Amino acid sequence: MQSAELTDTLYRAFFAEWAERGFAAISLERVAARAGAGKAAIYRRFSTHHDFAAAAVMALGLKMAMPEDRGSLQADVLAFLTRLRAVLRHPMIRRILPDLHAEAARSPAMRDLNTRVAAARRAQAQVILDRAIARGELDEDVDRDLALDLLPAPLYWRMVVLGVTPTRGQLAAEAVAIVAALQSSCRQRRT
Secondary structure, three states: OOHHHHHHHHHHHHHHHHHHHOHHHOOHHHHHHHHOOOHHHHHOOOOOHHHHHHHHHHHHOOOOOOOOOOOOHHHHHHHHHHHHHHHHHOHHHHHHHHHHHHHHHHOHHHHHHHHHHHHHHHHHHHHHHHHHHHOOOOOOOOOHHHHHHHOOHHHHHHHHHOOOOOOHHHHHHHHHHHHHHHHHHHHHHHO
16 A cells, blocks of 8 residues: 555544544554554654644545635535535534534644634635625625634534534525625625
């Protein structure tokens, strides 16, 4: 097995272990066994569980590409929500995310990882705002922090916190509400 392929296999085994047992109970021996590798393969790459988690999350956990330009802010937001729903529906992700947040509350290293993941996701989502500004749908001085909070928050709350998967119709209604809120916040900033 090539080095990059083995690393990818180790990441997947790490996520499977994390989802099954929780971060605090991860055994690197079990991760290595799941990956069909020796424990030395892990320690050659990562010195701690936290280093392993950070590398795995940054390599595989950010693979959600931003949707192409759909022609309007509402269509872009709906496409974003549709892709995010697909990611959040994955059983492994549904188990890891709450645990990641719990670990972030207890561990500065995991807080740092959580912050880095959020920053990377927010940087990816900037493209939606940039397109809307270029089309004149949002003001250039839109509160980007608020907008980047608002894009995923209702869906994340519904799926990760409440455990409910919205229908396509509910996603469409959510997109309408998010766009209305963003445009309203622009109008309020002007006054």
